[in-house]
Amino acid sequence: MSDNLSDNLSGNLSGNLFDLSGKVALITGGNSGIGLGFAEGVAKQGADVCLWGTNGEKNSAAVELLGKLGTKVHGIQCDVSDEAAVAQAFAETLEVFGRVDACFANAGVARSGRFEEFSSADWRHVLDVNLDGLFYTLRSAAKHMKQRSEAGDPGGRLIGTSSLGALMGMARVEAYGASKGAVISMMQALAVEYARHGVTANSILPGHIKTAMTENNYANEKFANAILPRIPAGRWGDRADFEGIAAYLMSDASRYHTGDSFLIDGGFFLF
DSSP, rough: OOHHHHHHHOHHHHHTOOOOOOOOEEETTTSSHHHHHHHHHHHHOEEEEEEEOHHHHHHHHHHHHTTTTOOEEEEEOOOTTTTHHHHHHHHHHHHHHHHOOOEEOOOOOOOOGGGGGHHHHHHHHHHIIIIIIIHHHHHHHHHHHHHHHHOOOOOEEEEEEEGGGSSOOOOOOHHHHHHHHHHHHHHHHHHHHGGGGGGEEEEEEEEEEESSTTHHHHHHHHHHHHGGGGGOOOOOOGGGGGGGHHHHHHGGGGGGOOOEEEEETGGGGOO
């Protein structure tokens, strides 16, 4: 490690451990659900936020909501499964903000069905978004952060959204589980490769969280009666439960915390 990098990464933390003023977060799938929770968490600590999402109307609504917190917010319509679209969106992000200090690769989809009847098209769609999209996004962010480090400005945060489904067998969502298990392995490898540049890489594993993607499941009385009693916290999670972990992982307080997997499930996995 160069003396310059050591100097930049050493020393005491500031009095406000979670102050994100002057920093920029990029959040894919950031216009609703868990991604919006990430965005609210970092914006409340002063970070500027760039949201990527496929739905332009939802992007605009999220930008308006976050703008009330007093930081700079910008939305970009982007399908992360499209490699060229990701490259273009990242270039626009840098044009608007000048830098990216934290990249939350959060965009994801799910398809369910009996495994023996599951179509190749559905399998491919899930992996295109959840795994390839994560790769395209984090590749752009890692390259940017490495270039900054080599120019004397080390540091950065790479965060991938995995799932409880990466740890537990969940019937009829094998494609989803496979994609989310891969996220953990990728983030661990990135933690090792980019540590020399002051970049950390971690996974977040949501449990049973009430979002637009899951609301049909939780509205199913049979499903709810089978799952909810097994959550020690006694409730479904919601986007507010992800504000704190986003602020922590983006902040200087987590600068030596890398390669980890944060399970946020109200105790479900333990019970």
